[in-house]
Amino acid sequence: VELTIEGVFMQFESEYNVLAPGPVNLHPKVREALALPMIHHRTPEFDKILARVLGKLKEVFKTTQPVYILSSTGSGGMESLIVNTLSPGEKVLCIDSGKFGERWGEIAKAYGADVHFIKTTWGEAVNPSDVENFLKQNPDTKIVLCQACETSTGVLNPIKELGKIIQKSPDTLLLVDGITALGAMNLPMDEWYIDGLVGGSQKAFMLPTGLSFISFSEKAWKKIPQSKCLKFYFDIQKEHKANQNGETYFSSNVTLIRALDAVLELIFEKGLTPLYSEIEKRANFTRKFAQDLGFTLYSKAPSNSVTALQVPDGFDGQKIRLKLEEKFKITIMGGQDQAKGKIIRIGHMGHINWQQMQSLMMNLAATLTELTLSYSPKKPLSQLEQEMKDWCK
Ligand SMILES: *Cc1c(COP(=O)(O)O)cnc(C)c1O
DSSP states (O other): OOOOHHHHHHHHHHHOEEBSSSSBOOOHHHHHHHTSOOOOSSSHHHHHHHHHHHHHHHHHHTOSSOEEEESSOHHHHHHHHHHHHOOTTOEEEEEESSHHHHHHHHHHHHTTOEEEEEEOOTTOOOOHHHHHHHHHHOTTEEEEEEESEETTTTEEOOHHHHHHHHTTOTTOEEEEEOTTTBTTBOOOTTTTTOSEEEEETTTTTOSOSSOEEEEEOHHHHHHGGGOOOOOSTTOHHHHHHHHHTTSOSSOOOHHHHHHHHHHHHHHHHHOHHHHHHHHHHHHHHHHHHHHHTTOEEOOSSBOSSEEEEEOOTTOOHHHHHHHHHHHHOEEOEEOOGGGTTTEEEEEOOSSOOHHHHHHHHHHHHHHHHHHOTTOOOSSOHHHHHHHHHHHHO
């Protein structure tokens, strides 16, 4: 075996196929960028990279406002949106359509907000008129929190509609968790009246874990200087000043930002719309062929970045996921909390080819057969295999 870097990459590629809703498979160019020798973050070379990525991120966010890079996971970005706009005691409406909605409400509570929840049934999106009614009865609401895609259930929430409603209240901000949406589907911050938006590196941005990206609207910027939440690391005003001088306030995450530069180059080579279509096509493929295998769609408003599937009767989603990984080295996710065992979740973000999608389906069928000998898909496997090949052409 030749021990070139290329060779090592290939070997890993043939070993794990990460089709989870984050982390995701890395593009070879991203892995190359991750392997580069270190440079210092206060150098003209890095300054150029930082300026370039901050510029391109604005195009992904579709905003005229600056975008900031935080060395934190997505949850840090969620916290940052809150601590920079909230004052303790203020009323917050948290849309809880799953695990991540619940988490955001908990973060707001930790900072002393008066948090009210609109809980949806898992698998369902929020009804915009419920939010409108809440705001009519509670005009003193300062912040509404919502996931664009709720990763735990595979649900897409109606952000555009929420933006239209909230934009009418001059004193209420819409903060959106776009960690599995921004970069995977159209989520234009300015056009949809989003006041705070967060993306995450290991999800739609196709990088390893460790960066989050945030931006604030003009409306949010009016509130930021008045926000009384305690903060230091996540104080966006410090970062804003540093960015204006072409730097980050704390040490820059040189390695991940260089890899981000590589991702953004790939994204803009392809174009945002073709990228989103590709992800949508993977979602359509998964929805169609998983149903042929006997799964049903869990989400009533399915997102393109992650598909949640209810497992066929008599199966345990956790066992399916574990066996698929152990036997075929394909990583997907199971369900959390009330959906544990009942669903599996398949991610469509990252560097994925059609052969990997077909292999996922065929090996899912093999896994079901291995777990229950009496299992049979709705169509013979040989027919399914041919249909998949034709579908992917
Ligand atoms: C993954 C995820 C998070 C949490 O991100 P971490 O990087 O694990 O902190 C938050 N919201 C959504 C919608 C996610 O998918």
